[in-house]
Amino acid sequence: MRENKVVLDVQDLRVSFKTRRGMVHAVNGVSFTLHQGEIMALVGESGCGKSVTVNAVMGLVGKKKHELVQGRVDFAGQDLLIKPEKEMKHIRGNRIAMIFQDPMTSLNPVIPVGKQVAEPGIIHKNLTPSRAWEDAVAMLGRVGIPTPALRARQYPFQFSGGMRQRSIIAMSLMCDPEILIADEPTTALDVTIQAQILKLLLELRGNTDVSILLITHDLGVVAETCDTVAVMYAGEIVEQAGVADLFSAPYHPYTAGLMNCLPKLGMDKRMRPIPGQPPVLTGLEPGCKFRNRCAYAEPQCAGDQALRRVAENHFCSCWKEGVMNG
Amino acid sequence: MLRYACKRILSAVPVLLLISIVVFFSVRLVPGDFATIVLGNLYTDEAAAALRQQYGLDQPLPQQYLIWLGNLFQGDFGYSYISRQPVAELLLKALPVTLELTALSLLFAIFIGIPLGYVGGYHRNRLPDSCVSVLGLIGISVPNFWLGSMMILTLSLTLHLFPSGGFVPLSSGLAANLRSMFMPAVALGGAVSAVVMRSSRSAMIEVVDQEYIKMARAKGVYGLRLILGHVVRNTMINIVTILGLQTGSLLGGSVVIEKIFSLAGVGSLALRAISNRDYLLMQGTVLFITTMFVLINLIVDLSYSLLNPQIKY
Amino acid sequence: MQDLLYRFFHNRLAVFGSALLLVFVILALFAPLLAPFSPYYMDTNAILQAPGDVHLLGTDNLGRDILSRIIYGSRISLRVAFTSVTFATICGVLLGISAGFFGGLIDHLLSRVTDVMFSFPEILLALLIMSILGSNINNIIIAISIVYSPIFARIARGAALNIKNSLFIEASRSIGVPNRALLLKHILPNIMPPVIVQITLSLAFAILAEAALSFLGIGAEPDTPSWGIMLSDGYAWLELGWWVSVFPGIAISLAVLAFNVLGDSLRDLLDPKLKNVG
Numbered sequence: 001m002r003e004n005k006v007v008l009d010v011q012d013l014r015v016s017f018k019t020r021r022g023m024v025h026a027v028n029g030v031s032f033t034l035h036q037g038e039i040m041a042l043v044g045e046s047g048c049g050k051s052v053t054v055n056a057v058m059g060l061v062g063k064k065k066h067e068l069v070q071g072r073v074d075f076a077g078q079d080l081l082i083k084p085e086k087e088m089k090h091i092r093g094n095r096i097a098m099i100f101q102d103p104m105t106s107l108n109p110v111i112p113v114g115k116q117v118a119e120p121g122i123i124h125k126n127l128t129p130s131r132a133w134e135d136a137v138a139m140l141g142r143v144g145i146p147t148p149a150l151r152a153r154q155y156p157f158q159f160s161g162g163m164r165q166r167s168i169i170a171m172s173l174m175c176d177p178e179i180l181i182a183d184e185p186t187t188a189l190d191v192t193i194q195a196q197i198l199k200l201l202l203e204l205r206g207n208t209d210v211s212i213l214l215i216t217h218d219l220g221v222v223a224e225t226c227d228t229v230a231v232m233y234a235g236e237i238v239e240q241a242g243v244a245d246l247f248s249a250p251y252h253p254y255t256a257g258l259m260n261c262l263p264k265l266g267m268d269k270r271m272r273p274i275p276g277q278p279p280v281l282t283g284l285e286p287g288c289k290f291r292n293r294c295a296y297a298e299p300q301c302a303g304d305q306a307l308r309r310v311a312e313n314h315f316c317s318c319w320k321e322g323v324m325n326g
Numbered sequence: 327m328l329r330y331a332c333k334r335i336l337s338a339v340p341v342l343l344l345i346s347i348v349v350f351f352s353v354r355l356v357p358g359d360f361a362t363i364v365l366g367n368l369y370t371d372e373a374a375a376a377l378r379q380q381y382g383l384d385q386p387l388p389q390q391y392l393i394w395l396g397n398l399f400q401g402d403f404g405y406s407y408i409s410r411q412p413v414a415e416l417l418l419k420a421l422p423v424t425l426e427l428t429a430l431s432l433l434f435a436i437f438i439g440i441p442l443g444y445v446g447g448y449h450r451n452r453l454p455d456s457c458v459s460v461l462g463l464i465g466i467s468v469p470n471f472w473l474g475s476m477m478i479l480t481l482s483l484t485l486h487l488f489p490s491g492g493f494v495p496l497s498s499g500l501a502a503n504l505r506s507m508f509m510p511a512v513a514l515g516g517a518v519s520a521v522v523m524r525s526s527r528s529a530m531i532e533v534v535d536q537e538y539i540k541m542a543r544a545k546g547v548y549g550l551r552l553i554l555g556h557v558v559r560n561t562m563i564n565i566v567t568i569l570g571l572q573t574g575s576l577l578g579g580s581v582v583i584e585k586i587f588s589l590a591g592v593g594s595l596a597l598r599a600i601s602n603r604d605y606l607l608m609q610g611t612v613l614f615i616t617t618m619f620v621l622i623n624l625i626v627d628l629s630y631s632l633l634n635p636q637i638k639y
Numbered sequence: 640m641q642d643l644l645y646r647f648f649h650n651r652l653a654v655f656g657s658a659l660l661l662v663f664v665i666l667a668l669f670a671p672l673l674a675p676f677s678p679y680y681m682d683t684n685a686i687l688q689a690p691g692d693v694h695l696l697g698t699d700n701l702g703r704d705i706l707s708r709i710i711y712g713s714r715i716s717l718r719v720a721f722t723s724v725t726f727a728t729i730c731g732v733l734l735g736i737s738a739g740f741f742g743g744l745i746d747h748l749l750s751r752v753t754d755v756m757f758s759f760p761e762i763l764l765a766l767l768i769m770s771i772l773g774s775n776i777n778n779i780i781i782a783i784s785i786v787y788s789p790i791f792a793r794i795a796r797g798a799a800l801n802i803k804n805s806l807f808i809e810a811s812r813s814i815g816v817p818n819r820a821l822l823l824k825h826i827l828p829n830i831m832p833p834v835i836v837q838i839t840l841s842l843a844f845a846i847l848a849e850a851a852l853s854f855l856g857i858g859a860e861p862d863t864p865s866w867g868i869m870l871s872d873g874y875a876w877l878e879l880g881w882w883v884s885v886f887p888g889i890a891i892s893l894a895v896l897a898f899n900v901l902g903d904s905l906r907d908l909l910d911p912k913l914k915n916v917g
Contacts, residue, residue, distance in 0.1 A: 093545030578760020
């Protein structure tokens with residue numbers, strides 16, 4: 001992190017959906033800050049609310065009748081959640097960019113890749129199509145695509161998965177955004193390609209100082225790439241810390257449980273999965289949402305659990321504060 | 327691409343050949359002796375035999391077929407027994423009417439059906455969509471010839487806005503021509519529009535849900551640019567397919583509309599030929615219509631490679 | 640299955656379509672009880688009478704009550720539609736499954752035949768067949784059956800091919816499940832959804848086809864209270880008696896609408912992947 005300048009400040013974000021089966025509380029009071037040049041991970045199992053959180057920040061969720069969003073998302077001194085759609089359009093792809101999980105389906109199959117990469121330049125920076133094309137070709141080169149001028153004229157089906165994801169990253173960086181949100185960018189890729197993409201992200205952060213919000217369920221990715229981590233469970237952040245601190249001494253039983261699920265070289269025989277299932281997101285009760293699966297649960301866990309500071313730059317919502325660290 | 331086009335055209339040939347065989351033999355299956363119809367009261371056995379010999383109908387069927395086929399390739403479609411004119415000439419005279427009717431109906435379908443379908447699909451499950459869905463359902467349920475009758479009743483007989491029938495050729499003036507074609511084109515084009523509308527609606531719904539559209543939105547693409555630049559191109563294959571199929575339905579279904587509006591097109595020519603057991607005219611018109619349909623579907627097939635870059639034969 | 644029935648009765652479109660269809664079925668079944676007059680009775684004192692107290696929907700040029708003819712007409716339309724589509728479905732599906740499942744020569748032959756049949760516009764093909772067979776109700780049924788068999792064959796063939804190549808069939812085969820069991824237990828149930836949807840669509844088209852053919856004079860005999868013939872009569876007397884055309888036309892539109900609405904709702908319920916209506 002070059003400076004401590006805050007680029008994104010999410011305060012008590014809550015997202016609920018009205019469905020036939022009742023209100024689904026996908027995000028329940030998430031707060032975090034993202035600094036310039038910081039790579040922050042949002043980690044959690046499927047369904048913990050990480051995608052919904054970033055979609056709400058981008059304004060891609062919350063505009064429909066059955067979607068309810070509350071809280072405040074500070075970006076450049078303004079609250080994104082109350083911004084009207086016509087202003088949000090100019091922020092998306094321009095100042096905050098987002099890339100999605102599946103590179104195979106994120107590109108329009110009937111439009112040449114170069115044109116798709118060039119598009120943000122045309123829309124947001126008012127470039128002429130030919131100028132935008134040149135920039136796009138240059139950007140494709142920067143993300144490591146060989147013979148970019150030739151490739152830019154090709155269609156997505158002629159690209160491999162890794163190359164497509166690189167193109168999508170190129171597309172997202174065309175307007176030099178302040179924040180890049182990557183929603184599981186490597187989940188659909190092979191491990192070797194995964195490593196390349198992560199390396200690319202680190203390089204880009206080094207060159208442009210872009211802040212990256214990385215959504216993933218893979219702790220390995222987190223360890224390799226990120227500066228800070230926020231662990232989410234059932235729509236809440238249960239622990240937040242710098243990567244080194246989190247891995248060496250997790251304070252929340254859930255985090256510890258996640259790490260125990262990772263096979264390690266030289267470990268003893270059995271892996272210990274976390275027993276039980278994540279809670280259903282309708283009809284959530286107050287208190288710690290993890291207590292039904294926690295080995296250390298006590299009656300006090302039913303009370304309100306807020307994130308509290310447990311060490312320098314390390315927050316945890318479990319009042320037992322690292323009971324498993326002994 | 328050229329290679330595929332040739333391959334595709336060549337594969338259409340056996341189909342056309344089979345069609346010609348089916349047309350020829352099914353026409354001969356139609357009961358009713360043409361000699362009786364042509365000679366009427368003057369029927370005698372000798373006259374009938376002489377007539378048959380004159381038109382080569384006394385030869386064995388397969389031979390008649392080959393002669394007919396051979397003549398076809400020389401542009402000779404044979405003679406209409408009833409009207410004593412070359413079939414080719416009768417077809418040529420009827421062609422402009424059918425072509426114009428088909429073209430106008432298609433235009434109607436394209437410029438009204440497709441956009442309405444898009445609007446419905448884009449605003450799925452909201453008011454515009456309900457209107458479009460209802461309109462589409464009604465459009466495919468109302469018989470087009472009844473719609474034609476109703477239009478004649480209101481616009482022609484009651485309000486005197488349009489002529490109730492008869493074709494005014496272009497040579498007599500564009501305005502008069504369009505006035506005479508307006509109601510038939512709307513009656514015929516209405517049902518086709520409804521089918522196309524429903525099809526473009528479902529294509530829009532399907533495409534709008536795709537990941538790459540979500541991606542486009544996330545990079546700030548919106549409004550007309552999103553629809554025209556990103557969505558439409560992906561719906562084209564489905565829509566072009568439906569248009570191709572509907573053209574066939576236009577070619578055949580025009581029969582009834584032509585009757586109602588007294589238009590002398592290929593459809594009514596075919597109908598007349600069938601009623602009169604005018605063999606060669608029947609063969610000529612039916613073969614013509616089916617060949618047109620096969621060609622149209624061929625063109626639709628070939629257009630796929632233009633619409634979807636992955637299809638590079 | 641129970642879930643399907645539950646969803647069916649909670650789908651507004653499905654309920655509307657079924658209710659409308661039910662109206663026509665009742666009209667057809669109980670025609671003699673519901674119709675105020677015989678459809679053939681000619682009241683010479685009431686020629687081309689406008690809708691009124693005695694003849695609710697008016698009379699035609701021969702003094703026949705329009706309402707009664709419409710009610711009896713539903714018999715003809717429904718009979719033609721259901722019979723012809725049943726034949727078309729059975730023939731088409733059998734041929735299609737055989738072609739898809741056994742492949743080879745059967746498949747090749749069937750594909751050529753359906754290609755040729757698809758090249759004919761429907762009305763034209765029906766016209767041709769009717770001119771060979773002759774004009775009466777039963778021949779209309781045969782003609783429509785022939786015209787609509789290819790589409791069922793194509794659907795069945797496509798579905799059979801898909802299933803045939805799927806892994807679970809390979810698995811079943813490898814443990815020795817005989818062909819017949821495969822066909823009955825696996826392939827047939829998987830073909831059902833698109834076939835059912837097509838059935839409703841073809842029923843709708845069959846009614847329109849019968850009306851068109853009768854209108855052209857190539858369908859039912861002139862005296863029959865078929866909706867198509869009524870429209871043809873009405874066309875001749877358009878200026879003097881609008882009701883002779885308007886009411887039968889509305890009847891046809893509603894009956895066809897019922898099948899189309901049912902078809903749409905079934906498509907939603909049976910196969911979400913087909914995604915037509917919202």
